[in-house]
Amino acid sequence: MENYIHRRSWLKQSSLALAGLGLTPTLFAKDLDKTFYDDKKFFSPGNTILLNSNENAYGPSPAARKAILDNYLISNRYPDDYIPVLKKKIALHWNVGEENILLGAGSSEIIGLACLHVSKIKGDVITTEPSYKVWNNQASAFGLNFKRNPLPRNGKLDMEKLYGPVSADTRMIYICNPNNPTGTVLDVNDVEKFAINAAKQTIVFIDEAYAEYAQLKTLAPIAINNPNIIVAKTFSKVYGLAGARIGYAIAHPQTIKALSNYQPWPDSNVSAVSVTAAIASLADQSFVQDCIDKTNKAKQLCYDTFLQLKLDYIPSSTNFILFNIDKIAGNFTQGMKSKNIQVQYREHYGGKWCRVTMGTIEEMQEFTNTLKEIAA
Numbered sequence: 001m002e003n004y005i006h007r008r009s010w011l012k013q014s015s016l017a018l019a020g021l022g023l024t025p026t027l028f029a030k031d032l033d034k035t036f037y038d039d040k041k042f043f044s045p046g047n048t049i050l051l052n053s054n055e056n057a058y059g060p061s062p063a064a065r066k067a068i069l070d071n072y073l074i075s076n077r078y079p080d081d082y083i084p085v086l087k088k089k090i091a092l093h094w095n096v097g098e099e100n101i102l103l104g105a106g107s108s109e110i111i112g113l114a115c116l117h118v119s120k121i122k123g124d125v126i127t128t129e130p131s132y133k134v135w136n137n138q139a140s141a142f143g144l145n146f147k148r149n150p151l152p153r154n155g156k157l158d159m160e161k162l163y164g165p166v167s168a169d170t171r172m173i174y175i176c177n178p179n180n181p182t183g184t185v186l187d188v189n190d191v192e193k194f195a196i197n198a199a200k201q202t203i204v205f206i207d208e209a210y211a212e213y214a215q216l217k218t219l220a221p222i223a224i225n226n227p228n229i230i231v232a233k234t235f236s237k238v239y240g241l242a243g244a245r246i247g248y249a250i251a252h253p254q255t256i257k258a259l260s261n262y263q264p265w266p267d268s269n270v271s272a273v274s275v276t277a278a279i280a281s282l283a284d285q286s287f288v289q290d291c292i293d294k295t296n297k298a299k300q301l302c303y304d305t306f307l308q309l310k311l312d313y314i315p316s317s318t319n320f321i322l323f324n325i326d327k328i329a330g331n332f333t334q335g336m337k338s339k340n341i342q343v344q345y346r347e348h349y350g351g352k353w354c355r356v357t358m359g360t361i362e363e364m365q366e367f368t369n370t371l372k373e374i375a376a
């Protein structure tokens, strides 16, 4: 219900903004209502709780919402004037140069550019199993092969075992830290040491999509000084702008230039409105902290429920948790879906798992209550 209400009240606000501009909001809102809300093609039924894509149920931040409403009329303009402003803000935020940043339509685009770049000479990408895979088909289409080293659930993780051995065929090492879908985190100092060494031979791509949730230090400082290290960041997760499609690479200027050559128009696959939302989001760090705090509370609620139900789970440093559903009879995700809750089914470590994203506290209460019913 929460999602629906948020989306509806957002619309109401946009109507008010239109009214403020002297436009007729009723028709506009009605049309939007019809297109986006009555047509179930675009949104799942109003009361569906979406816990399947690691989005931020609280976003966009109030500042970003205001920026979107204040700026939607610039949609007739190219984003040129806004892009340098965002790059400057990002540069200040991470203490890097503007020449170290490349914007993309989500960090997905940045991963794709890196794959395209390294695939000029066919070879291997080293990653772990499990890890984030959505981009893997694209990489395969570019002619890259995957070497997937097992990611143990427990114990001291050895970087060489996880991401080695680097050979003459290695084109890229993909390190997702914290990792999706396990939610586990590698010691950032180990990653740093390993990346500097491995970058003598290959490109090292460090995906920091969930780093804020783990309060992890960024490896941007090593990326800006090393043409073989790329750090990827996104506004899709803790900043709550998944639908705005905006992410970026932080890298050496030479690498930024190389990656930007694969974009038809460097930096400009992002919309002007999204850029203004990102600028506002970056300035709204209290929202970020609030989301992290609420996510931690939601995780605790889930952990307590898993313990109560004796369900195995992997403690998470992100906004999602992987928990084992081997003990639950029937089709778990379908069961959840029939109660209007969407989660992801996974097969890992020789068993059946569910990856559940942390929604609002109310949504997670609903989730845990439903889980208790289904697991009973």
Ligand SMILES: Cc1ncc(COP(=O)(O)O)c(C=O)c1O
Residues within 6 Å of the ligand: 053, 054, 105, 106, 107, 108, 109, 132, 176, 180, 207, 209, 210, 233, 234, 235, 236, 242, 245, 246, 247
């Ligand atoms: C680890 C990781 N990296 C990158 C992405 C891509 O995010 P986006 O393209 O929305 O920035 C995701 C999305 O789920 C992710 O989990």
